[in-house]
Amino acid sequence: xxxxxxxxxxxxxxxxxxxxxxxxxxxxxxxxxxxxxxxxxxxxxxxxxxxxxxxxxxxxxxxxxxxxxxxxxxxxxxxxxxxxxxxxxxxxxxxxxxxxxxxxxxxxxxxxxxxxxxxxxxxxxxxxxxxxxxxxxxxxxxxxxxxxxxxxxxxxxxxxxxxxxxxxxxxxxxxxxxxxxxxxxxxxxxxxxxxxxxxxxxxxxxxxxxxxxxxxxxxxxxxxxxxxxxxxxxxxxxxxxxxxxxxxxxxxxxxxxxxxxxxxxxxxxxxxxxxxxxxxxxxxxxxxxxxxxxxxxxxxxxxxxxxxxxxxxxxxxxxxxxxxxxxxxxxxxxxxxxxxxxxxxxxxxxxxxxxxxxxxxxxxxxxxxxxxxxxxxxxxxxxxxxxxxxxxxxxxxxxxxxxxxxxxxxxxxxxxxxxxxxxxxxxxxxxxxxxxxxxxxxxxxxxxxxxxxxxxxxxxxxxxxxxxxxxxxxxxxxxxxxxxxxxxxxxxxxxxxxxxxxxxxxxxxxxxxxxxxxxxxxxxxxxxxxxxxxxxxxxxxxxxxx
Numbered sequence: 001x002x003x004x005x006x007x008x009x010x011x012x013x014x015x016x017x018x019x020x021x022x023x024x025x026x027x028x029x030x031x032x033x034x035x036x037x038x039x040x041x042x043x044x045x046x047x048x049x050x051x052x053x054x055x056x057x058x059x060x061x062x063x064x065x066x067x068x069x070x071x072x073x074x075x076x077x078x079x080x081x082x083x084x085x086x087x088x089x090x091x092x093x094x095x096x097x098x099x100x101x102x103x104x105x106x107x108x109x110x111x112x113x114x115x116x117x118x119x120x121x122x123x124x125x126x127x128x129x130x131x132x133x134x135x136x137x138x139x140x141x142x143x144x145x146x147x148x149x150x151x152x153x154x155x156x157x158x159x160x161x162x163x164x165x166x167x168x169x170x171x172x173x174x175x176x177x178x179x180x181x182x183x184x185x186x187x188x189x190x191x192x193x194x195x196x197x198x199x200x201x202x203x204x205x206x207x208x209x210x211x212x213x214x215x216x217x218x219x220x221x222x223x224x225x226x227x228x229x230x231x232x233x234x235x236x237x238x239x240x241x242x243x244x245x246x247x248x249x250x251x252x253x254x255x256x257x258x259x260x261x262x263x264x265x266x267x268x269x270x271x272x273x274x275x276x277x278x279x280x281x282x283x284x285x286x287x288x289x290x291x292x293x294x295x296x297x298x299x300x301x302x303x304x305x306x307x308x309x310x311x312x313x314x315x316x317x318x319x320x321x322x323x324x325x326x327x328x329x330x331x332x333x334x335x336x337x338x339x340x341x342x343x344x345x346x347x348x349x350x351x352x353x354x355x356x357x358x359x360x361x362x363x364x365x366x367x368x369x370x371x372x373x374x375x376x377x378x379x380x381x382x383x384x385x386x387x388x389x390x391x392x393x394x395x396x397x398x399x400x401x402x403x404x405x406x407x408x409x410x411x412x413x414x415x416x417x418x419x420x421x422x423x424x425x426x427x428x429x430x431x432x433x434x435x436x437x438x439x440x441x442x443x444x445x446x447x448x449x450x451x452x453x454x455x456x457x458x459x460x461x462x463x464x465x466x467x468x469x470x471x472x473x474x475x476x477x478x479x480x481x482x483x484x485x486x487x488x489x490x491x492x493x494x495x496x497x498x499x500x501x502x503x504x505x506x507x508x509x510x511x512x513x514x515x516x517x518x519x520x521x522x523x524x525x526x527x528x529x530x531x532x533x534x535x536x537x538x539x540x541x542x543x544x545x546x
Contacts (some may be wrong), residue, residue: 015039023186026546029054034051049545051088057522058089058445068105073116075101079175080119083185085545090179095501098179098453101329102172107408110156113165113205121171122190124164125150125213127224134231139347144237146187146464149173152195153217154247155268155303159408161247163197164210169245173267173456181457181508182541183464189236195221218250225254229262240463240471242267242456248303264473265459269307271452272378274476274483276308276403277315279450279497280374281484283401283428286492287372292319294329297372298353299363299413300379301332301339305404306349308376313475315480330368334379337361367392374401377413381406385414390422398429398510405450407432416447430497448497453504455479458511464538466516466525474522475515482514483507506543512537 019025019040026034028049035041056079065071075097079086090097099105109116129136138201171191196213197203203212215221232239241264243254255266265271284291290465296312298305309330316326332339332353338361339354346354360366367375367389375393377385385404393400400423402414416435419427425440430448434516458479463471486507487497499507513534515536519525520533530536 010361013038014317016043019043020490022080022086025056026083026084027082029546041120045098051085054082054085054172055089055092058085068100068110069112069116071100072105072109073118075170076120076121077257079121084544086262087178087185088254090175091182091505092416094179094498096174098501098543099434101175101179101450102453104402104408106168107156107159110153110159110162110165113162113168114205115326117209119331119525122167122192124167124194124210125191125228125393126194127216127220128211130224130227133227134299135236137231137235138227140220142186143236144190145176145189146299147177147240147242147460148182148189148236149189149242149244150191150193150246151243151245152193152215152250153197153210153245154195154250156245160203161198163199163202164192164194164208165202166245167192173242173244176453177457177458177460178542180453180504181461181512182217182505182543183457183460184540184542188462193224195224201246207347215247218253222254222257223258226385227259229264230370233262238263238467240264242460242498244268246514249347251303252306260470263463263470265476266303266307266453267456268279270311270473271456271459271469272304272405273308274313274451274455274480275450275498276376277311277477277480278454278483279403279448280312280401281480282448282487282492283430284373285487286428286495286501287399287401290319290349292316292321292326292329294374295370296330296374296376297367297370297446298330298332299334299375299377299381299384300406301334301350301353302378304378305332305376307377311352311480318474318477331355331357331366332374333360333363333366335381338366364388364392367396371396373397375403377402377404377406379406379413380411381413382411383414385419385420387418390414390419390427393425394423398426402427403430403450405432412484416445419447421444428497438534443496444495446494448495449501450498454483454498455505455511458482459515461508461512461537462515462519463476465512465527465540466519467527468519468524469526470524472522475518475524478518479511479515482511488508509537509541 062071150172151166151169153163154161156162156166172208174188178185194210196211198216202208243266258264287438313326340357341354402419417438419429420440430450434449435447520529
């Protein structure tokens with residue numbers, strides 16, 4: 001267990017230097033003895049406060065901020081000053097703070113990143129460092145780095161390519177490892193892999209912080225990624241590389257390139273797929289209908305859609321279906337219409353879901369023809385699930401499953417209120433963002449949030465303790481099942497498809513236990529298997545206390 005009190009403080013860290021160090025700084029919580037010992041007398045006001053009292057002051061600051069972006073800026077500043085108090089605040093009420101430090105507020109933070117920048121909270125590896133990436137990585141002060149979250153900023157949420165402004169994502173993702181699953185924060189490194197940006201408006205912004213060049217061709221991106229991955233193996237052996245928000249084609253290609261070679265995963269592909277599968281498992285428990293009998297239509301056929309489809313196929317195979325039979329139950333519709341064999345613009349990953357059918361650019365007619373039981377939106381096209389779309393799904397299904405997963409909020413294919421009202425309360429609905437409860441005809445509906453934070457922090461915690469050689473798709477299926485199993489009959493009766501966010505740490509630990517058990521059972525783990533896995537994991541959780 002990481003304890004800031006017991007962590008080895010450099011002997012030279014005294015006085016103002018100690019107060020400026022976010023890891024060891026305790027601010028007004030330093031005792032009289034510590035103030036004398038570390039040369040802090042006169043540098044702090046007289047009062048000696050508990051962390052609970054300090055958090056009370058933080059809450060008052062947050063309450064007077066005019067919006068969540070300002071709260072985000074304040075909290076990031078707090079992390080720069082006092083990391084323990086920052087995590088103590090987040091972990092005191094994750095349901096309140098996760099939407100501030102991550103989605104949806106992080107979208108606004110990323111758009112304004114160059115303008116609200118205060119201090120580097122990770123590393124920036126640029127294509128200009130080719131041939132020296134290992135040397136540069138050694139500049140990071142921590143040696144025991146267990147997780148690197150790395151993004152090019154090439155496909156951030158529903159915002160597209162925002163280049164170096166995407167650094168807010170690796171920072172936020174790793175903060176959620178700690179805030180949601182109590183993974184010790186000292187072992188994590190956010191990285192912005194700056195290969196340039198296609199966003200000409202950003203390149204013209206005088207406050208933009210990244211390379212002002214378009215990205216290179218794919219073969220050069222692959223060569224740069226190869227060097228980075230090998231540099232991580234050299235400098236931080238055993239480190240898990242969490243790929244995040246790379247351009248869709250890059251994301252799929254690079255995951256296929258490294259998944260069987262190094263410890264890595266892609267949260268946009270595997271994490272999104274896992275949390276979607278978790279919601280589907282719960283919805284199908286409500287319907288008492290097996291996964292293998294579903295017909296699934298995706299709106300959107302990028303890396304997220306392909307990732308979800310592939311994991312559903314794997315889950316169906318685990319139920320005894322052949323791969324082809326499972327693929328045949330999944331269809332996709334994108335900006336150019338239904339994926340079918342006459343299309344000449346399909347990638348190899350998309351072609352396996354291009355089934356014999358006539359061309360169609362009409363989503364409602366496609367629904368009427370294919371008769372899907374499940375409709376999943378990963379299109380980043382706000383409002384794409386129109387009244388006609390929802391009504392078509394409702395005519396075909398007694399309880400249509402409708403997941404509008406694009407985010408931030410204005411990118412959702414439909415809102416919870418629209419889904420429930422247009423389906424007359426029949427829909428089993430989830431979104432990528434949290435919509436408020438909806439009351440319709442005297443009944444209150446509780447929309448689910450298919451947010452990856454139910455999955456990737458638990459995967460991170462299991463990886464932290466079990467030290468697996470690889471993270472497989474089956475690990476993500478185990479995480480999905482564990483999440484779904486925590487939605488009891490009482491929650492399902494309310495239409496809830498995911499566990500409550502009020503006790504997210506308990507949820508994540510329970511999921512991590514199941515994933516770690518799977519890693520041990522499959523021979524993936526390198527740690528010695530303990531007799532009581534849950535107690536073993538709980539003994540390694542980070543506690544943000546002085």
